[in-house]
Amino acid sequence: MAVKKKRPQKSLASTRPPTVQRPKSISRTATKALINKHHLLEKRKQQAIAKGDRAAEAAISAEITALGGLEHYQKASLQGQRHDRGGDSSRVLMDWLQPCLSEHKAASEGIPLRMLEVGALSTQNACSKSGHFSIERIDLNSQGEGILQQDFMQRPLPKNASERFDVLSLSLVLNFVPDAEGRGEMLRRTTQFLHPPGHHLSSPSLNGSFPSLFLVLPAPCVTNSRYLDEERLSAIMGSLSYTKAATKTTQRLVYYLWKRDSATSGRGERFAKKELRPGSFRNNFAIVLK
Incomplete structure (x- = not known):
């Protein structure tokens, strides 16, 4: 008589429906x-x-x-x-800031720096997990707990130092503003939320990196625009009292760290929409300062 083969027993977990459905991935x-x-x-x-x-x-x-x-x-x-x-863009910011952040943590017993993340999509990015920052996260349409539903352009201006920040993040936010003038006004407004230069008088390493603006854009906004190139962007940011501290360009994105080097909100220069690079294959991304 033939011997029946024993079937491997299924685990109890395998008979249960999944408690969390993974979202479908799109290409x-x-x-x-x-x-x-x-x-x-x-x-x-x-x-x-x-x-x-x-x-x-x-x-x-x-x-x-x-x-x-x-x-x-x-x-x-x-x-x-x-x-x-391509991953979490804040990993680039952490790579840039890690040396001074490590020194700060050792000298200050881990007192966190303040960050405002505009257009936040997650509370689990590299900056959030680093332990170096106390982060306020805002977005037009909050995707979960820990992210305040708020328009940065309508956010009340800081009344004192306790409401200002050491670093402000605009990662893939500026390119979503639909018009050139609105982008200029957003950049101008960032200066009003940052501490003035020299805020960390007791820490030269921090004063070398903060206060600062982390800006991420799709690379073609700078590399293939009729109205914006690296030189033009640097001039616009310089007029707002920012100096380029670090930059990185990939096939898809361009990353910047801009250091605020003046307590004023800018020199009041105007930047109109001006064609810099003609060509039918270029895009129309522009930043206008009035």
Whole structure:
């Protein structure tokens, strides 16, 4: 008589339904296409508003809603932060700041520096896990606990030093502002939330890196724009009392650390929309300061 083979016993866990469903992954191409489509529609919407064309504005708003609105855009952005998609941009910031942060921690018994993260998508990025920062996170559409739903342009201005920050992060935020003037005003406003230079008088290493602005943009905004290049961006930031402390360019992104070197909010220079590099294959990303 044939001997029946024993089947391996299934574990109890294997018979239970999963408690957490992983979100479906979308391809890198689809992620990029979705983000670009949102940017284009937001730009067209602002143009319609400027012209007073309410019918066009309503139609574009409906198209944005059909795409899933801001929430869907944010999910695509979160997808882009996966390690296999380029990862968390704040890791670059931590690489730049690690030497002075280690010295600060040893000298100050770990008193954290203050960071304002605009457009925050996660509470688990490299800066959050480092233990060096006390972080306030804001976003137009909060994706979870620990992120305040707030428009940076409507955030109340600091009343005193306790409400100012050592570093402000604008990672893939400025490029989502739909018009050139709005981008300029956002950059100008960052100066009002940072401590004045020399705030850390007892720590020369900190004064060398803070207060500062961490700025991340899609690389083509700087490398392939008709209206913005590295020299123009540096001039704009210089007019706002920022000096370039570090930069890194990859195929997809350009990273900057700008050190605030004056207590004023800028020299009041104007930067109009001016063509710097003609070409039909270039984009129209621009920053205007009035």
